[in-house]
Amino acid sequence: MKISGIKRVFSGAPWEKSVGYCRAVRFGDQVSVSGTAPVARDGSVHAPGDAYEQAKRCFEIIEQSLKEVDASLDGIIRTRMYVTDITLWKKFGRAHREFFGEHPPATTMVEVQSLIDSEMLIEVEAEAIIRSE
Numbered sequence: 001m002k003i004s005g006i007k008r009v010f011s012g013a014p015w016e017k018s019v020g021y022c023r024a025v026r027f028g029d030q031v032s033v034s035g036t037a038p039v040a041r042d043g044s045v046h047a048p049g050d051a052y053e054q055a056k057r058c059f060e061i062i063e064q065s066l067k068e069v070d071a072s073l074d075g076i077i078r079t080r081m082y083v084t085d086i087t088l089w090k091k092f093g094r095a096h097r098e099f100f101g102e103h104p105p106a107t108t109m110v111e112v113q114s115l116i117d118s119e120m121l122i123e124v125e126a127e128a129i130i131r132s133e
Contacts, residue, residue, distance in 0.1 A: 009068045026069035033126040036061050045119040051088040055095035058124040071130045074103040078127040086111035
């Protein structure tokens with residue numbers, strides 16, 4: 001059954017078709033962004049071993065997908081950060097703080113055993129509300 005009013009954004013990542021998901025979904029004023037890994041433009045892992053740069057890349061990808069559904073970072077109300085080494089929390093946290101500044105969302109950071117690629121240190125999910133003026 002197809003529900004009208006849903007807008008899906010695809011990034012073209014190979015995992016989308018094989019797993020059956022999209023980058024982001026908008027329904028009304030709500031947006032859910034799938035787990036976002038630090039993937040470089042060429043499809044490789046961005047900045048292997050650099051927790052701060054990988055986190056920044058995740059937020060850049062999230063920001064781009066939000067733009068495609070007329071949303072922005074200041075509308076994010078929730079993030080979840082899945083990290084492979086919790087001792088690097090300050091580096092992940094620094095990137096999070098820099099992106100959200102005056103509009104900090106509720107967040108969770110948890111350590112996981114591994115991500116889809118062993119060079120990835122972080123994956124981020126986000127939920128946003130589209131602000132109406």
